[in-house]
């Protein structure tokens with residue numbers, strides 16, 4: 735994981751420089767920079783991420799990374815932040831385990847549960863109403879008991895992902911295949 739972050743960071747630093755040179759006339763200003771970045775990284779990034787990604791997926795990932803960077807860590811150098819963001823989004827840890835903290839009548843949780851069932855994913859279900867231990871773990875990690883939260887645990891990381899829409903997008907990106915796609 736650390737190696738992946740470092741390799742991605744180096745790629746993004748190089749990309750930023752190349753982009754600046756390409757847009758030297760505007761001192762790097764380019765409102766469509768995610769498109770340029772996606773095109774520039776598409777070939778080399780394929781070796782660093784777990785799966786192949788379309789140009790569109792990469793453009794969206796750059797747009798999302800920029801928004802997250804602005805919201806969560808505007809002072810952190812962007813190549814490092816983007817590298818961690820891409821790793822969290824796309825690099826699968828081989829030993830990763832998933833657990834969903836949920837409440838059975840919560841409509842947001844039900845949406846996530848339906849996607850888990852549809853994709854046939856192995857996710858441990860942790861009902862925070864049925865077991866105080868799960869609720870306490872959640873509050874300790876997140877500072878609040880809002881559900882759903884997907885916990886992704888592996889040897890190298892312990893990531894807590896809130897927001898049903900983000901969880902669903904993550905699960906679909908990782909686990910949706912032609913055979914279980916609804917379309």
Ligand SMILES: N[C@@H](CCC(=O)N[C@@H](CS)C(=O)NCC(=O)O)C(=O)O
Nearest residue numbers: 840841842879880881882897898899
């Ligand atoms: N925007 C969130 C909304 C989640 C939400 O409002 N969950 C409610 C249950 S339906 C909850 O946990 N409320 C209790 C709390 O926030 O402590 C999402 O889509 O996941």
